[in-house]
Amino acid sequence: MTIPAVLANAGEKFGAREALVDGSVRITYAELHEQVQDCARFFVSEGIRPGDRVAICSPNTWHWVVAALGAFYAGAxxxxxxxxxxxxxxxxILDRTHAAALVVTGEFLGVDxxxxxxxxxxxxxxxxxxxLSEPEAGVTEWADHKGRTADVDNLTKPDDVSDIMFTSGTTGRSKGAMSSHRQALGVAEAWAxxxxxxxxxxxxxxxxxxHTxxxxxxxxxxxxxxxxxxxxxxFDVDETLRLIETERITVLPGAPTIHQMLLDAPARAAHDLxxxxxAVTGAATVPVALVERMQDELSFDTVLTAYGLTEAVVATMCRPDDDAKTVAHTTGRATAGFEVRLGEGNEILLRGPNVMLGYLDDPEATAEAIDSGGWLHTGDVGALDERGNLRITDRIKDMYICGGFNVYPAEVEQALARLGGVAESAVIGIPDARLGEVGKAYVVLRGELSEEDIVAYCKANLANYKVPRHVEICATLPRNPSGKVLKRVLREESP
Known part of the structure; x- marks a missing residue:
C-alpha cells in the first residue's frame, strides 16, 4: 500500500475514465499516471532523493495533483x-522541514x-x-519540466513518511504531523x-x-x-453552483460555512443541482439546524457528518444508512481502525493504526499528545451513545466558567443557529469582575436582528449563566483554511 502503487493500479483499472477536470483541462487516469511519472523524473533528475521533502504552496488546480503524486513517485x-x-x-515551514524542493504558484490573488x-x-x-511569470534563474516553469530521464520505479515503501501536515495553529505555533503511506491510504479508504x-x-x-x-x-x-x-x-458560490450543474457533480464535501452559503445563495434556484x-461536512461545530436544511432544501440523497483532526484525519464518520437524527446530532462511529473513548473531563481519546507517527522534530509535543498507551489526546470534549456514535461538545480550551458554572460555547452556538436571521456565530469567554468570565457572541446576520433581539432569544432558550452578556454583530468570522473559526483571534481582538 503506497500512493504510487495505488495510482498505477488506477491507471490500469480506470485508464479511460476522467481523473481530473479543471476548466478546459481534462485528464484521464492513464494520462494522469503518465504525467505524474514525468514530474517524478523531473524531481529525481534535479537531485531529489527518497526521504527528501518537497513542499507545495499553490491553490487547487490539476497541477497540484500531478506535482504531489510526482513527489511521491520520486520517493519524497x-x-x-x-x-x-x-x-x-x-x-x-521550509526551514523546519529542510525542504529540498518547492512547487509554488505564480501570482495568485495579486500576490507573488x-x-x-x-x-x-x-x-x-x-x-x-x-x-505566465517573468523567467527567473533557478526556477523551472511548469511547461518546461517534462522530458527528463530518470528511474522512478520502486522508490517508495508503505511505512515511509508520505507527508508532513502542519496543524492549523488555532491555539499557537503549528506543528508538523507525520504520516506514512499506509496511514494516508488507510484513512482515505475509510472515508471512501x-x-x-x-x-x-x-x-x-x-x-x-x-489540508487533509x-x-x-x-x-x-x-x-x-x-x-x-x-x-x-x-470558493465562489456562483462558480460552485455553475460547476455542480455543468459537470454533474455528485459529491460535495466542505466546511459548514460552504453549505450555508450555498443554501443562502440568491442564484441557487436557477441551477440544476x-x-x-x-455531502460530508465537519471541520467545525456543525449546527443541527444546518444539517436539517441541507437535507430538506438541497438535493443531496445523503448528508454525513464526520470528525477528524490533522493528527488522525478521519476518526469517526456517519454511514449512508444512518437515520437523520444520528446524522444531525453525532459525527458517527469509529472508522479507519480507530478506537474512541472518553478521558478526563470527557476529552475524546483516539487509538489505532492511523494515529500520526508523531510531530516533526518535537518529541516533547508528541509525548504530550500521545500517551504511553497509544491514546491520542485530541483536546476536544464529547459524548458517546450506546451505539458508539460520537457527539462533539466543544474544545476543552474554549470552555469558560461563568459564576462557577462550566459553559461550552458550542451549546450556545447551536442555540443561536436556530434563531432566524443568524447565519453563523462564535462564542468566547471574556473576563468579568463579578462572574469571573462571561460569554461574548460574535454573530453574522442574514436578516434584520438587533443585539437586544439576540440576547432576548438566548434568555428564552438557555440557562442564565449560558446567556452571552455581550453581542457583536460582524460581517465575517476569522477562519483558518479548514473552516474552523479562529477563536484565538477573537480573544486577541476582544477588549
Whole structure:
C-alpha cells in the first residue's frame, strides 16, 4: 500500500475514465499516471532523493495533483503549505522541514509568493495560476519540466513518511504531523467506504489540497475509487453552483460555512443541482439546524457528518444508512481502525493504526499528545451513545466558567443557529469582575436582528449563566483554511 502503487493500479483499472477536470483541462487516469511519472523524473533528475521533502504552496488546480503524486513517485515526502501563509510563515515551514524542493504558484490573488520569499530551496517548480511569470534563474516553469530521464520505479515503501501536515495553529505555533503511506491510504479508504465513493462519482474539491480534507479525503480517496476530481481554485458560490450543474457533480464535501452559503445563495434556484448525492461536512461545530436544511432544501440523497483532526484525519464518520437524527446530532462511529473513548473531563481519546507517527522534530509535543498507551489526546470534549456514535461538545480550551458554572460555547452556538436571521456565530469567554468570565457572541446576520433581539432569544432558550452578556454583530468570522473559526483571534481582538 503506497500512493504510487495505488495510482498505477488506477491507471490500469480506470485508464479511460476522467481523473481530473479543471476548466478546459481534462485528464484521464492513464494520462494522469503518465504525467505524474514525468514530474517524478523531473524531481529525481534535479537531485531529489527518497526521504527528501518537497513542499507545495499553490491553490487547487490539476497541477497540484500531478506535482504531489510526482513527489511521491520520486520517493519524497510531501509538505503542503497554505496559500494563505505570509512569506515568513512559508519560510518557517521550509526551514523546519529542510525542504529540498518547492512547487509554488505564480501570482495568485495579486500576490507573488516566490518574489516575497527571498531564500528558497535548490529546486523550484512554478505553476502558472494567473498567467505566465517573468523567467527567473533557478526556477523551472511548469511547461518546461517534462522530458527528463530518470528511474522512478520502486522508490517508495508503505511505512515511509508520505507527508508532513502542519496543524492549523488555532491555539499557537503549528506543528508538523507525520504520516506514512499506509496511514494516508488507510484513512482515505475509510472515508471512501463510508461515503460509498465509486468510479461513477464526480467530486468537486473546494477544500484546499493543502489540508487533509482536500488531499487525503479528496485526492487519495478519488484515486482509490476511480472518481473524477474537479478542483475549484477558490470558493465562489456562483462558480460552485455553475460547476455542480455543468459537470454533474455528485459529491460535495466542505466546511459548514460552504453549505450555508450555498443554501443562502440568491442564484441557487436557477441551477440544476439534481446530480448531487453526497455531502460530508465537519471541520467545525456543525449546527443541527444546518444539517436539517441541507437535507430538506438541497438535493443531496445523503448528508454525513464526520470528525477528524490533522493528527488522525478521519476518526469517526456517519454511514449512508444512518437515520437523520444520528446524522444531525453525532459525527458517527469509529472508522479507519480507530478506537474512541472518553478521558478526563470527557476529552475524546483516539487509538489505532492511523494515529500520526508523531510531530516533526518535537518529541516533547508528541509525548504530550500521545500517551504511553497509544491514546491520542485530541483536546476536544464529547459524548458517546450506546451505539458508539460520537457527539462533539466543544474544545476543552474554549470552555469558560461563568459564576462557577462550566459553559461550552458550542451549546450556545447551536442555540443561536436556530434563531432566524443568524447565519453563523462564535462564542468566547471574556473576563468579568463579578462572574469571573462571561460569554461574548460574535454573530453574522442574514436578516434584520438587533443585539437586544439576540440576547432576548438566548434568555428564552438557555440557562442564565449560558446567556452571552455581550453581542457583536460582524460581517465575517476569522477562519483558518479548514473552516474552523479562529477563536484565538477573537480573544486577541476582544477588549
Amino acid at each position: 515526502t510531501l509538505v503542503p503549505i497554505s496559500t494563505r501563509f505570509t512569506a515568513p510563515e512559508i519560510r518557517d 509568493r516566490l518574489a516575497r520569499l527571498g531564500e528558497r530551496p535548490g529546486v523550484v517548480l512554478r505553476i502558472p495560476v494567473e498567467g 467506504d463510508c461515503g460509498g465513493l465509486t468510479e461513477q462519482d464526480r467530486y468537486l474539491v473546494i477544500n484546499p489540497f493543502f 480534507f482536500g488531499y487525503k479525503a479528496g485526492i487519495l480517496a478519488a484515486i482509490l475509487r476511480g472518481a473524477t476530481l474537479v478542483p475549484q481554485l477558490k 439534481s446530480s448531487l448525492r453526497l
